[in-house]
Amino acid sequence: MQQLQQSFSVNYSYGVFFTKHLFELTNPYLRDFLASQVAPGYTKKILVIADEGVISKHPALPEQIETYCAIISGFQLAAPVIIIPGGESVKNDEALFYKLADTIDQYGIDRHSFVIAIGGGAVLDLVGFAAAVSHRGVRHIRIPTTVLSQNDSGVGVKNGINYKGKKNFLGTFAPPAAVFNDSHFLTTLDIEDWRSGIAEAVKVALIKDASFFDWLEMNALPLAEGNLPAMETLVYRCAELHMQHIGGAGDPFESGSSRPLDFGHWSAHKLEQLTNFSLRHGEAVSIGMAVDSVYASLLGMLDSTAASRIVRLLEQLQLPVYHPLLEMQDGMPSAVIKGLQEFREHLGGRLTICLLKAIGQATEVHEMDVALLNKAVENIKSRYANS
Amino acid sequence: MQQLQQSFSVNYSYGVFFTKHLFELTNPYLRDFLASQVAPGYTKKILVIADEGVISKHPALPEQIETYCAIISGFQLAAPVIIIPGGESVKNDEALFYKLADTIDQYGIDRHSFVIAIGGGAVLDLVGFAAAVSHRGVRHIRIPTTVLSQNDSGVGVKNGINYKGKKNFLGTFAPPAAVFNDSHFLTTLDIEDWRSGIAEAVKVALIKDASFFDWLEMNALPLAEGNLPAMETLVYRCAELHMQHIGGAGDPFESGSSRPLDFGHWSAHKLEQLTNFSLRHGEAVSIGMAVDSVYASLLGMLDSTAASRIVRLLEQLQLPVYHPLLEMQDGMPSAVIKGLQEFREHLGGRLTICLLKAIGQATEVHEMDVALLNKAVENIKSRYANS
Ligand SMILES: NC(=O)c1ccc[n+]([C@@H]2O[C@H](COP(=O)([O-])OP(=O)(O)OC[C@H]3O[C@@H](n4cnc5c(N)ncnc54)[C@H](O)[C@@H]3O)[C@@H](O)[C@H]2O)c1
Ligand SMILES: NC(=O)c1ccc[n+]([C@@H]2O[C@H](COP(=O)([O-])OP(=O)(O)OC[C@H]3O[C@@H](n4cnc5c(N)ncnc54)[C@H](O)[C@@H]3O)[C@@H](O)[C@H]2O)c1
Ligand SMILES: [Zn+2]
Ligand SMILES: [Zn+2]
Numbered sequence: 001m002q003q004l005q006q007s008f009s010v011n012y013s014y015g016v017f018f019t020k021h022l023f024e025l026t027n028p029y030l031r032d033f034l035a036s037q038v039a040p041g042y043t044k045k046i047l048v049i050a051d052e053g054v055i056s057k058h059p060a061l062p063e064q065i066e067t068y069c070a071i072i073s074g075f076q077l078a079a080p081v082i083i084i085p086g087g088e089s090v091k092n093d094e095a096l097f098y099k100l101a102d103t104i105d106q107y108g109i110d111r112h113s114f115v116i117a118i119g120g121g122a123v124l125d126l127v128g129f130a131a132a133v134s135h136r137g138v139r140h141i142r143i144p145t146t147v148l149s150q151n152d153s154g155v156g157v158k159n160g161i162n163y164k165g166k167k168n169f170l171g172t173f174a175p176p177a178a179v180f181n182d183s184h185f186l187t188t189l190d191i192e193d194w195r196s197g198i199a200e201a202v203k204v205a206l207i208k209d210a211s212f213f214d215w216l217e218m219n220a221l222p223l224a225e226g227n228l229p230a231m232e233t234l235v236y237r238c239a240e241l242h243m244q245h246i247g248g249a250g251d252p253f254e255s256g257s258s259r260p261l262d263f264g265h266w267s268a269h270k271l272e273q274l275t276n277f278s279l280r281h282g283e284a285v286s287i288g289m290a291v292d293s294v295y296a297s298l299l300g301m302l303d304s305t306a307a308s309r310i311v312r313l314l315e316q317l318q319l320p321v322y323h324p325l326l327e328m329q330d331g332m333p334s335a336v337i338k339g340l341q342e343f344r345e346h347l348g349g350r351l352t353i354c355l356l357k358a359i360g361q362a363t364e365v366h367e368m369d370v371a372l373l374n375k376a377v378e379n380i381k382s383r384y385a386n387s
Numbered sequence: 388m389q390q391l392q393q394s395f396s397v398n399y400s401y402g403v404f405f406t407k408h409l410f411e412l413t414n415p416y417l418r419d420f421l422a423s424q425v426a427p428g429y430t431k432k433i434l435v436i437a438d439e440g441v442i443s444k445h446p447a448l449p450e451q452i453e454t455y456c457a458i459i460s461g462f463q464l465a466a467p468v469i470i471i472p473g474g475e476s477v478k479n480d481e482a483l484f485y486k487l488a489d490t491i492d493q494y495g496i497d498r499h500s501f502v503i504a505i506g507g508g509a510v511l512d513l514v515g516f517a518a519a520v521s522h523r524g525v526r527h528i529r530i531p532t533t534v535l536s537q538n539d540s541g542v543g544v545k546n547g548i549n550y551k552g553k554k555n556f557l558g559t560f561a562p563p564a565a566v567f568n569d570s571h572f573l574t575t576l577d578i579e580d581w582r583s584g585i586a587e588a589v590k591v592a593l594i595k596d597a598s599f600f601d602w603l604e605m606n607a608l609p610l611a612e613g614n615l616p617a618m619e620t621l622v623y624r625c626a627e628l629h630m631q632h633i634g635g636a637g638d639p640f641e642s643g644s645s646r647p648l649d650f651g652h653w654s655a656h657k658l659e660q661l662t663n664f665s666l667r668h669g670e671a672v673s674i675g676m677a678v679d680s681v682y683a684s685l686l687g688m689l690d691s692t693a694a695s696r697i698v699r700l701l702e703q704l705q706l707p708v709y710h711p712l713l714e715m716q717d718g719m720p721s722a723v724i725k726g727l728q729e730f731r732e733h734l735g736g737r738l739t740i741c742l743l744k745a746i747g748q749a750t751e752v753h754e755m756d757v758a759l760l761n762k763a764v765e766n767i768k769s770r771y772a773n774s
Pocket of ligand 2: 438439440441444472473474475478506507508509510512532533534535536539540541543544545546547572573574575576577580583584668669
């Protein structure tokens with residue numbers, strides 16, 4: 001027998017820019033980035049795909065984008081801004097995925113051109129996936145417009161769509177070319193979408209940064225009520241913690257089973273699915289974190305004061321901490337708890353659940369005690385009923 | 388404005404094993420590889436998907452595989468061997484892609500399990516793509532069974548399917564977990580498929596290794612006639628040269644425009660499409676290399692003796708060097724030549740065509756002279772008519 005060994009590394013790098021009014025003519029950030037990408041003797045194309053939910057609140061945006069792009073030399077807008085629906089349902093829409101592939105084909109968007117996606121996490125996930133598999137990967141720029149996408153999904157390396165009700169079953173790891181977080185977009189969010197995104201900040205504080213958790217406690221009221229400067233601070237720190245984990249923990253494309261950033265997510269994924277996505281991602285994560293925090297305290301792993309602080313913060317942020325689907329049905333494990341197995345399959349490998357040892361400190365377990373989980377649910381339910 | 392910078396590297400490594408009778412119980416290679424992947428406390432799954440064209444010639448294979456896998460501890464065959472059609476048409480079959488995603492889902496194949504694909508380049512490209520996007524990437528093992536897939540596509544990092552007649556429009560870069568080249572499979576190939584795969588060896592010799600080209604000239608007759616030991620030597624050296632380029636040229640995922648491994652391919656892709664894939668990939672590449680070699684000699688870039696040696700070798704290998712679709716139609720550029728633009732789009736960036744300065748030495752040009760291309764076509768046509 002003979003053997004050949006292949007071995008190489010691929011370097012990825014991208015900037016995440018925090019700004020306001022990205023497409024005002026005086027704002028240099030996108031223009032400067034594109035200028036750094038110019039190729040001599042060849043005009044690169046830009047294809048912009050935007051979330052209808054954003055455009056409905058910022059109706060002048062398409063024209064603004066067209067004006068902004070018209071003066072970038074070495075680049076050319078391939079088509080007028082393309083508007084697609086927003087929200088989770090776009091990730092269930094196979095026809096829309098193919099429409100995007102067709103559009104990339106039709107306008108001759110090649111591997112050196114840029115697809116720019118503007119929108120919430122759902123639109124970014126869909127467009128990112130379409131770009132990642134067209135021509136084996138067209139460059140893409142993300143302009144996240146929700147709290148969640150600016151502080152978590154949009155600054156990371158994943159994309160995906162749902163398949164037969166399975167959340168993110170189809171997707172890839174595909175780092176963006178650049179990310180532009182424009183905080184002005186956040187001002188037009190529904191208050192529930194605004195709050196929902198805060199859940200990911202609580203999550204990353206809980207697993208990584210106790211002092212950020214303290215800050216969240218101190219700022220819970222302004223954050224819950226829509227204060228933009230407080231939110232800008234939150235988004236920046238939360239994005240930074242996510243990015244540090246992805247770039248610094250040695251497993252950016254998640255080939256292992258350790259996934260601390262998925263704290264609270266095993267039940268969240270199932271809750272989103274069982275409620276047909278009427279529960280927002282962040283709302284589901286909030287519930288999931290409450291359950292897993294109380295569970296850890298019942299396990300004796302986490303101080304019970306800490307668990308109470310966590311649940312209280314989520315409540316102050318006006319995020320849900322409980323859902324009836326968590327309850328046992330006629331003595332049988334709840335539908336959510338049955339989702340543990342599915343979660344293991346999506347992550348792969350041995351069941352690995354992130355739990356808290358303290359605020360700011362995560363650990364991993366490989367089994368969950370269903371009776372104790374039910375007790376945690378009961379515990380939160382009684383608290384919830386009394387509040 | 389604030390800015391965060393993300394930056395990380397991802398390491399990829401895999402072995403390519405050359406063996407014979409991989410699934411005989413005494414053959415340790417696949418078993419040893421899997422043993423190196425065992426995870427404590429958790430049984431990993433294996434899903435095997437095989438090319439009907441292979442199974443029809445090796446009908447005992449599924450049972451052999453089941454026996455072989457039954458004794459690998461830490462692993463479990465998730466299902467009986469799944470047989471799918473082979474050949475290019477599977478890459479046009481969207482329903483089959485979804486069937487594979489369903490199968491991965493149905494048998495609970497997770498990111499730590501392995502999808503093993505056995506077959507020609509078309510089956511490997513399709514299954515590789517399905518594995519690469521399911522759960523954002525399930526590990527996959529390739530067992531290529533054709534000359535082309537053993538010496539080129541199967542040892543590389545790409546996968547893909549056709550979309551609306553556009554060759555490989557949807558796909559990703561996804562290195563395999565391991566590759567097993569079993570030369571016994573080659574003995575059952577149609578002679579045309581056997582010969583077609585030799586074209587990629589001629590290609591890589593032409594751009595990288597003059598002495599390999601000499602060797603091909605000396606062994607043209609046994610190679611054309613199905614001699615296995617000669618073919619084993621060819622496959623090993625050709626795979627090695629491809630792998631060295633992918634791993635060593637600094638751009639494994641092709642983010643630049645330089646693509647020497649695509650020598651002869653711009654017209655080949657278009658010829659395949661225009662003939663509805665009745666022309667094999669290697670046959671089309673053979674024609675494409677003949678055209679671009681004669682073109683380079685007309686340009687004064689390549690010695691005309693070298694161009695003649697190239698065309699002669701292809702003819703000795705019983706590969707086609709000419710196709711009527713190359714000809715002008717009523718004074719208009721041929722349909723193939725119009726494909727230059729599409730090729731540029733698929734690669735992206737500025738038009739970049741690999742041409743030869745000498746046997747074993749490639750260079751790049753950024754424009755092609757259509758009149759001279761037509762002359763090259765005429766030149767080969769007259770040679771072809773006289774032979
Ligand atoms: N890729 C990842 O790593 C990752 C990580 C976490 C979450 N996600 C995904 O992100 C998605 C959730 O994203 P989301 O929370 O941003 O919600 P979303 O994308 O579903 O958007 C929520 C709603 O807000 C609207 N909207 C967006 N921006 C707006 C604005 N500026 N003003 C007014 N309305 C606006 C949208 O049209 C939509 O109706 C989920 O699909 C989740 O799976 C992905
Ligand atoms: N991913 C890449 O980097 C890359 C590179 C080059 C080519 N390709 C792709 O590879 C494909 C061509 O692959 P191919 O040349 O292997 O042809 P193929 O996969 O089309 O197979 C040709 C025929 O041989 C049959 N067959 C396969 N193995 C056999 C065996 N051992 N005995 C008898 N019959 C057998 C198949 O069923 C099929 O009918 C094209 O789609 C091409 O685009 C991919
Ligand atoms: Zn999340
Ligand atoms: Zn080829």
